[in-house]
Amino acid sequence: MAKAASSVTAARRAAAPDQLTAREAKAEHAALAAEIAEHDVRYHQQDAPVISDAEYDALRRRLEALEALHPSLAGKEEVSVSVGAKPSEKFAKVRHRVPMLSLANVFADEEVRDFVERVRRFLAWPADRTLAFTAEPKIDGLSCSLRYEGGRLAVAATRGDGEEGEDVTANVRTIAEIPHVLDGAPEVLEVRGEVYMTKADFAAMNARQEAEGKPAFANPRNAAAGSLRQIDPRVTAARPLRFFAYAWGEWSEPLAETQSGVVRRFAEFGLPTNPLTRVCDDVEAMLAHYRAIEAQRASLPYDIDGVVYKVDDLGLQRRLGFVSRSPRWATAHKFPAEKATTRLVGIDIQVGRTGALTPVARLEPVTVGGVVVTNATLHNEDEIARKDIRIGDTVQVQRAGDVIPQVLGHVPEKRPADAEPYQFPHECPVCGSHAVREIDPKTGKADVVRRCTGGLVCPAQAVERLRHFASRNAFDIEGLGDRQIEAFYADGLIRAPQDIFTLAARDAAQGSPLKRREGYGETSVRNLFAAIEARRSVPLNRFLFALGIRHVGETTAKVLARHFGSLEALRAAVAEAAPPDYGQLTHVEGIGAVVAESICDFFAEPHNTQVVDALLEQVTLEPMEAVASESPVAGKTVVFTGSLERMTREEAKAMAERLGAKVAGSVSRKTHIVVAGPGAGSKLDAARALGVEVMDEDAWLKLVGEEA
Numbered sequence: 001m002a003k004a005a006s007s008v009t010a011a012r013r014a015a016a017p018d019q020l021t022a023r024e025a026k027a028e029h030a031a032l033a034a035e036i037a038e039h040d041v042r043y044h045q046q047d048a049p050v051i052s053d054a055e056y057d058a059l060r061r062r063l064e065a066l067e068a069l070h071p072s073l074a075g076k077e078e079v080s081v082s083v084g085a086k087p088s089e090k091f092a093k094v095r096h097r098v099p100m101l102s103l104a105n106v107f108a109d110e111e112v113r114d115f116v117e118r119v120r121r122f123l124a125w126p127a128d129r130t131l132a133f134t135a136e137p138k139i140d141g142l143s144c145s146l147r148y149e150g151g152r153l154a155v156a157a158t159r160g161d162g163e164e165g166e167d168v169t170a171n172v173r174t175i176a177e178i179p180h181v182l183d184g185a186p187e188v189l190e191v192r193g194e195v196y197m198t199k200a201d202f203a204a205m206n207a208r209q210e211a212e213g214k215p216a217f218a219n220p221r222n223a224a225a226g227s228l229r230q231i232d233p234r235v236t237a238a239r240p241l242r243f244f245a246y247a248w249g250e251w252s253e254p255l256a257e258t259q260s261g262v263v264r265r266f267a268e269f270g271l272p273t274n275p276l277t278r279v280c281d282d283v284e285a286m287l288a289h290y291r292a293i294e295a296q297r298a299s300l301p302y303d304i305d306g307v308v309y310k311v312d313d314l315g316l317q318r319r320l321g322f323v324s325r326s327p328r329w330a331t332a333h334k335f336p337a338e339k340a341t342t343r344l345v346g347i348d349i350q351v352g353r354t355g356a357l358t359p360v361a362r363l364e365p366v367t368v369g370g371v372v373v374t375n376a377t378l379h380n381e382d383e384i385a386r387k388d389i390r391i392g393d394t395v396q397v398q399r400a401g402d403v404i405p406q407v408l409g410h411v412p413e414k415r416p417a418d419a420e421p422y423q424f425p426h427e428c429p430v431c432g433s434h435a436v437r438e439i440d441p442k443t444g445k446a447d448v449v450r451r452c453t454g455g456l457v458c459p460a461q462a463v464e465r466l467r468h469f470a471s472r473n474a475f476d477i478e479g480l481g482d483r484q485i486e487a488f489y490a491d492g493l494i495r496a497p498q499d500i501f502t503l504a505a506r507d508a509a510q511g512s513p514l515k516r517r518e519g520y521g522e523t524s525v526r527n528l529f530a531a532i533e534a535r536r537s538v539p540l541n542r543f544l545f546a547l548g549i550r551h552v553g554e555t556t557a558k559v560l561a562r563h564f565g566s567l568e569a570l571r572a573a574v575a576e577a578a579p580p581d582y583g584q585l586t587h588v589e590g591i592g593a594v595v596a597e598s599i600c601d602f603f604a605e606p607h608n609t610q611v612v613d614a615l616l617e618q619v620t621l622e623p624m625e626a627v628a629s630e631s632p633v634a635g636k637t638v639v640f641t642g643s644l645e646r647m648t649r650e651e652a653k654a655m656a657e658r659l660g661a662k663v664a665g666s667v668s669r670k671t672h673i674v675v676a677g678p679g680a681g682s683k684l685d686a687a688r689a690l691g692v693e694v695m696d697e698d699a700w701l702k703l704v705g706e707e708a
């Protein structure tokens with residue numbers, strides 16, 4: 001098992017920024033800047049981030065905190081002032097005449113109040129005067145600038161590093177939602193907004209990618225970015241991209257005097273604009289709208305990662321201006337992250353009441369969507385293998401609504417050198433019994449679930465199994481219901497089925513404490529003991545059913561009891577059974593490879609055979625229960641001879657047995673019926689000589705009521 005790798009990064013960031021010496025701060029600042037630059041390239045250029053946005057934002061905040069404490073560091077590294085990443089060499093470059101900026105971001109309501117306060121202070125805005133802000137969803141796509149000249153789409157560019165972007169004009173022309181002509185637009189108009197993909201289109205596209213054996217995209221944002229940034233516009237054309245207009249660059253004349261007014265003009269031009277945009281008169285209205293949008297987030301057809309607030313008045317926006325990479329008049333109020341990365345410190349195997357082994361990830365605590373997560377599901381054995389998740393890995397965790405957090409995958413770059421592939425246990429961690437995966441004989445595929453075979457002794461399954469054991473169609477012990485079993489199990493009085501039969505003796509040996517138990521009395525205890533005594537003798541079929549062998553229900557238990565007649569005979573058949581045909585076991589009518597395999601698994605587990613043997617010391621097995629008396633052949637001995645045409649010999653035998661008849665190989669005085677087909681020879685003669693009733697196959701089927 002892989003050892004826990006110490007997290008250098010976490011240790012380094014453990015110290016508060018103000019605890020660092022100037023030298024330490026400088027070193028960390030440089031290291032942070034390099035790390036951020038790397039993530040910028042992965043995210044913006046390669047559309048393949050390796051950490052969550054929340055983690056990225058944390059790195060940025062740390063960098064900003066260091067710069068605030070040590071002003072000499074500000075502007076030292078490119079990342080503190082630049083936006084995004086340099087345009088890729090694959091594309092022609094477009095220089096933005098008005099830079100495309102980023103947005104400052106905040107998470108807490110308090111920070112939103114601070115932002116509004118800062119803006120008001122900057123403008124020396126009177127306390128009693130309304131200052132309007134727009135509030136709108138922050139679309140999780142990539143920003144794009146559309147330059148219209150003379151009302152025609154001339155150039156489209158990505159943001160790039162904010163100064164220079166990539167020329168994606170041909171690609172943008174394939175986006176149906178983007179008009180090629182704007183009627184009545186000024187001579188020059190740069191419309192800016194977000195290119196995105198809906199969740200549904202993303203899912204459908206990923207399904208197609210997978211069907212074609214191509215890599216899937218991690219999320220709609222990456223899919224949109226990857227689709228827009230294609231060398232071949234025909235590829236872009238095949239991708240379902242959309243657009244929301246919310247900002248602008250250069251324009252030859254202003255469209256309006258307010259943010260909201262410009263967006264209205266965009267809509268009039270036929271540009272898609274977001275319907276959730278509101279003008280808010282104070283911070284309470286902004287926060288209320290934030291919450292309203294957050295509440296709709298899951299049901300919106302596209303991904304959003306927050307709400308953007310902007311000063312509505314364009315004259316005030318101009319006065320406020322910019323700080324390095326973002327406008328002073330706007331901020332993004334981000335939703336708590338729903339995905340995060342953390343370290344997988346271990347994998348716990350939980351055993352369910354039916355014996356299913358479920359892997360659970362134990363995580364270094366991480367906040368996901370505002371909730372601290374320490375456990376997440378890993379689904380099953382195959383999923384762990386498919387994602388190659390190893391203990392010690394840094395993993396991506398996702399929490400969606402109320403569902404259990406799940407591990408999405410690992411970060412290859414962060415794998416400790418000594419991490420080894422995870423070996424899913426083949427033994428039950430609770431009881432040590434074998435845990436197996438059933439093979440579906442039709443498909444040859446293993447069941448996704450591995451199950452503990454120690455049903456009778458496995459504490460994880462015990463209560464469920466004991467209930468089954470005592471239930472009506474099994475041992476049928478009156479007075480030993482679900483509640484009693486749970487209580488006796490909890491007190492250690494009944495842990496395994498055989499304990500039921502020693503309960504009275506143990507109670508007596510200890511001076512009969514049971515009748516003084518809460519809810520019990522002399523009479524109920526006496527009745528319980530009597531009910532248990534009455535079951536010291538039990539029909540084989542009930543016994544087999546009570547064992548709770550997987551796939552062995554009441555009917556199968558009867559079939560087995562009838563066919564084998566005794567537990568010894570069944571165990572002998574099991575001892576000789578081997579895949580793929582499981583010998584004699586599958587010769588029994590109604591028993592296929594799946595049932596045969598689980599019977600074999602059951603008896604192969606020593607824990608189970610111990611229980612069976614212990615039980616046999618307590619109870620006596622009776623033959624199969626009497627069959628339905630209405631069967632006309634019940635108790636009769638039948639001989640089949642000649643060739644049968646409507647069924648195989650095996651089938652005929654099983655059918656007769658199922659109806660309570662005994663099938664013999666030769667005719668004697670004890671024979672009641674001889675069923676003779678064509679070619680019947682000496683047996684038919686013998687039957688005639690002895691005066692035994694003889695009938696053909698059709699008559700037999702009619703007699704047993706199987707006639708079609």
Ligand SMILES: NC(=O)c1ccc[n+]([C@@H]2O[C@H](COP(=O)([O-])OP(=O)(O)OC[C@H]3O[C@@H](n4cnc5c(N)ncnc54)[C@H](O)[C@@H]3O)[C@@H](O)[C@H]2O)c1
Pocket residue numbers: 039040042043044049050051052053054056057083084101102103105136137138139140141142143144159193194246247308332
């Ligand atoms: N995971 C990573 O490795 C990684 C790396 C780099 C950046 N990022 C993420 O990318 C983002 C930072 O990049 P950023 O500088 O583009 O900042 P940003 O995405 O936080 O904010 C600016 C962007 O928001 C977009 N936007 C969407 N809706 C908008 C609206 N209604 N009004 C205005 N703008 C809107 C615009 O494209 C704009 O460029 C963060 O979310 C960060 O976590 C992640």
Ligand SMILES: [Zn+2]
Pocket residue numbers: 351428429430431432433452453454455458459460
């Ligand atoms: Zn077990």
